[in-house]
Amino acid sequence: MEYFDTLQVDGGVVIGFLFVTLVALAGNWRLFVKSGQPGWSVVVPGYNVVIAMRIVGRPDSHALRFLIPGYNVFFFFKTIMELAASFGKRSNLDFGLAAVFNVFYILNLGLSEDEEYEGPVFGLDLEKPQRAHLSVV
Numbered sequence: 001m002e003y004f005d006t007l008q009v010d011g012g013v014v015i016g017f018l019f020v021t022l023v024a025l026a027g028n029w030r031l032f033v034k035s036g037q038p039g040w041s042v043v044v045p046g047y048n049v050v051i052a053m054r055i056v057g058r059p060d061s062h063a064l065r066f067l068i069p070g071y072n073v074f075f076f077f078k079t080i081m082e083l084a085a086s087f088g089k090r091s092n093l094d095f096g097l098a099a100v101f102n103v104f105y106i107l108n109l110g111l112s113e114d115e116e117y118e119g120p121v122f123g124l125d126l127e128k129p130q131r132a133h134l135s136v137v
Contacts, residue, residue, distance in 0.1 A: 023107065024103070024107065025042060025043065026110075026111070027106060027107035027108075027109075027110035027111050028042045028048075028106065028110055029042045029110070030110040030111055031055075031106060031109055031110030032048075032051060032055070032110075034109075034110065034115070034116070034117045035055045035086070035117040036117070037051045037054065037055060038051075046063070049063040049066060050063045052079065052083070053079075054120075055083065055086060055117075055120070056079060056082040056083055056085075056086050056120055056121060056122050057082075057086075057119075057120020057121060057122035057123065058079075058082075058120075058122045077099050077102075080098050080099065080102045080105070080106070081095045081098055081099065082121050082122060083098070083106070083109070084098040084105065084109070085121040086117060086118060086119065086120060086121050087109050087115050087116065087117055087118060088115075088116070088118045089109075
């Protein structure tokens with residue numbers, strides 16, 4: 001507790017931080033489970049990024065792009081938008097909300113009962129709507 005005294009951090013701040021952390025873990029856990037990935041992987045640093053790449057359909061090696069200074073900021077926003085698209089959120093409004101309110105948007109995708117995982121989107125052209133192919137019998 002001597003460490004907290006030097007920082008002048010109250011117990012309420014610590015409890016608030018723990019609460020926010022637990023809510024974020026629960027939201028990400030549900031997001032991973034909805035997409036068919038193990039929920040426990042949320043708490044493993046590094047591996048959770050690899051699993052996030054799998055959710056959006058990217059190769060595991062793309063997780064290394066988060067280690068490139070400067071580019072990682074661009075790649076983070078790109079990945080957040082692909083994650084939103086993986087749950088069917090493909091409008092410009094959804095992409096804007098995901099970019100600006102990314103933490104809360106991910107919590108919404110994970111904790112909402114209405115959101116369903118539609119599959120990986122990496123490599124798909126998100127500008128054009130996907131058409132169903134009809135076969136003539």
